[in-house]
Structures are given as C-alpha cells and as structure tokens.
Amino acid sequence: MATPIGNLDDSTIRAIEVLKQVDLVAAEDTRHSQYLLSHFGIRKPMLSLHDHNEEARIVVVCAALAEGRSIALISDAGTPLISDPGFRVVRAVRAAGFRVVPIPGACAAIVALSSSGLPSDRFLFVGFAPARSQARKTLFEEYVRRPETLIFYESPRRVADFFEDAEAVFGGQRRACIAKELTKLHERIVDGTLSEIKRLLMEPAMQRGEFVIVMGGYEKPARDGVDEALGAAAGLVDLDQALRTVNRYLPPKQACALVADLYAVDKKALYQRWVDRNSGA
Structure with missing residues (x-):
C-alpha cells in the first residue's frame, strides 16, 4: 500500500480506510510509520519488514495470512518495493495462493518525472546508484546511450558526487532535473544541464533532503553535418x-x-x- 512521500494530506481515503481495517501493518520502519498511523488516529499491531529481515518475515507473514488475518505492507514513504524491500514477500505470498491487493498512491519517481519537463513517454527507473565512484561510473556507462529518460534516487551525502560522475560520463550538456523534498515545505525542483545542476549543488542548502534525479535520454547528433x-x-x-x-x-x-x-x-x-x-x- 502506498503512503505519502512527505505531505500526509496526500494520503488517499482508501489507504486510510484500509489501515483502519487490517489486522496487522508490516512496515519498513515501525517507528516512522507509527507517526503516519497516529496522524489519522489509527492503532494497529506492527511488524518490521526491511532489507535485513525480509526472508525471515516471509514465514511470519504467510502464517498470519493462513490464519485469516489481513496485512497492509507499507514502506517509509511512497509505493512499496520501489527501491524498497518487499518484493520477496509479495512473491512468496502470491506463490502461496494468497491474494495481493495493490492500494495505489504516491511514488516519488513518477512525481518527479511528471514535473521535470523531460520526455515521459518512455523512461527507465534505475533507483540508487552505487556508493563508490568507479562503480557509479560503470553503471552510468551502461545507460549513456539509452534513449529513454532515466530516473535515479540519491541521498544528500552523495548527491554532489553523483553529478560529478554523471557529468564525466554523460557529458555536461545532458539535460536533467533534480527534485528535492517533494511535497514537503522546502520542496525544490530545478532543471538544467548536468553542469549547471552540479554548480548549483555547491550551495550547502541544496545538499539537504532526499533527491530524485531525472535525466534526459541519449539523443543522436543532428545528421545535417x-x-x-x-x-x-x-x-x-x-x-x-x-x-x-x-x-x-x-x-x-x-x-x-x-x-x-x-x-x-x-x-x-x-x-x-x-x-x-x-x-x-
């Protein structure tokens, strides 16, 4: 089930009702998600489900479903499984014959793409790039000639290094858009070339928050000369x-x-x- 990516008022009526009705909430971070439930006056038993315990939680989740209990799977923000844990559990639940019902809502990648001004007819969601520079450049080289718009997630501590390596691989003139703190008080969405955005990130204030980076795809050079x-x-x-x-x-x-x-x-x-x-x- 999708949850807001920042502004709690983006919660859907259906999502709120589902949270009220389910028997158990499986959350990436129970402390973080408790704030969401408390905002709507909801009290439910919670089960942590994150990258480090997902395999072990498969048995717990399937056992609860076998007992006839209903479970809402949520992440810290946005749509579960999109650069978040959960796909192994969903796969196991489906394989066991239980019904999986999607409750749609916010997704930071789509929100950023729709406001970027870059082509949205075809796009590739890449997610988080590797933390180390060489591995990051190797990843970029795989996509440098892809024509689709590319979507990345990045953390504040690595965003400047991301653009340093992106400029080196894709070239400084590749168009891009950086979206930070989406739907929050200090939301900022800026478009430009990779070189321009790299310079903008020299401002310390620009390196705070969570980032979605949307990058234009490869365009073949003009054939007229x-x-x-x-x-x-x-x-x-x-x-x-x-x-x-x-x-x-x-x-x-x-x-x-x-x-x-x-x-x-x-x-x-x-x-x-x-x-x-x-x-x-």
Missing part, C-alpha cells in the same frame, strides 16, 4: 585522426562506415568530407 553532430556530442573527438588511423587497415568507405558508427555521425557525410579533404592528394 558531421562537424555540427560532433559538436553536439562533445566536440572532443578528432574525426580526421580517427579516419587516418582506421584507414591504415580498411579501405576509405569501410573506414568511414566504422568511424561513423563509433561516433554516431552520418557515414555518407563523413565519406564526402574525407573525399573533399583528400581530393588533391
């Missing part, structure tokens, strides 16, 4: 040098085709450029 296309990609690759190197081993047309594929430029335009620059040779 090799130089323009390369400039859009970064302006750092020497196409002529690349062609000269590959041409040592392949005929000109094949060399141009290979280099064009490597750097995502139009092979016909690249071959014409090679012809123009070598016609007097």
Whole structure:
C-alpha cells in the first residue's frame, strides 16, 4: 500500500480506510510509520519488514495470512518495493495462493518525472546508484546511450558526487532535473544541464533532503553535418585522426562506415568530407 512521500494530506481515503481495517501493518520502519498511523488516529499491531529481515518475515507473514488475518505492507514513504524491500514477500505470498491487493498512491519517481519537463513517454527507473565512484561510473556507462529518460534516487551525502560522475560520463550538456523534498515545505525542483545542476549543488542548502534525479535520454547528433553532430556530442573527438588511423587497415568507405558508427555521425557525410579533404592528394 502506498503512503505519502512527505505531505500526509496526500494520503488517499482508501489507504486510510484500509489501515483502519487490517489486522496487522508490516512496515519498513515501525517507528516512522507509527507517526503516519497516529496522524489519522489509527492503532494497529506492527511488524518490521526491511532489507535485513525480509526472508525471515516471509514465514511470519504467510502464517498470519493462513490464519485469516489481513496485512497492509507499507514502506517509509511512497509505493512499496520501489527501491524498497518487499518484493520477496509479495512473491512468496502470491506463490502461496494468497491474494495481493495493490492500494495505489504516491511514488516519488513518477512525481518527479511528471514535473521535470523531460520526455515521459518512455523512461527507465534505475533507483540508487552505487556508493563508490568507479562503480557509479560503470553503471552510468551502461545507460549513456539509452534513449529513454532515466530516473535515479540519491541521498544528500552523495548527491554532489553523483553529478560529478554523471557529468564525466554523460557529458555536461545532458539535460536533467533534480527534485528535492517533494511535497514537503522546502520542496525544490530545478532543471538544467548536468553542469549547471552540479554548480548549483555547491550551495550547502541544496545538499539537504532526499533527491530524485531525472535525466534526459541519449539523443543522436543532428545528421545535417558531421562537424555540427560532433559538436553536439562533445566536440572532443578528432574525426580526421580517427579516419587516418582506421584507414591504415580498411579501405576509405569501410573506414568511414566504422568511424561513423563509433561516433554516431552520418557515414555518407563523413565519406564526402574525407573525399573533399583528400581530393588533391
């Protein structure tokens, strides 16, 4: 069952009624979730269910269901299982033949995407990136040429490092949006390039809160000119040098085709450029 991501008034009428009716509430952090229940005057037995005890809780949950008891599974905020524990329990409950009823509501990833101004027709939810820089860069490299909008979660202590590595892998001009403290008093949603947002995060106040990062997908460079296309990609690759190197081993047309594929430029335009620059040779 989904719970608010910050503003308790975002609780749905159905969610409140379900919490009143169930026999047991399985929560990621019982102390945190107790505040939600108390806000609506609800008192229920609670069971902790988090990353470190999920496997053990499967037996407890299934046994309770077998006794005819009803259970609401909630996370600290938003929709359970989305970068939160619970999928193993849900899988086991379904396998045991019990009914799983979704109670929809808030999800930080969707809230951020819908307010980012970035394409929302296709997107990939990546979740939290690794804590270490090299592992984070390796992950980014897997997605650098994906055309879908990317959605990440990040903690305040790592958000500046996230953008440092993202700029290095995706390039400073990749469009992005950073959403912090969604639905809360100090909510802030800022869009710009990765370089612009990285500079903004130099402000200490911007590094507080929980973050959703929405990043635009890879866009192929414009095909109306090799130089323009390369400039859009970064302006750092020497196409002529690349062609000269590959041409040592392949005929000109094949060399141009290979280099064009490597750097995502139009092979016909690249071959014409090679012809123009070598016609007097």
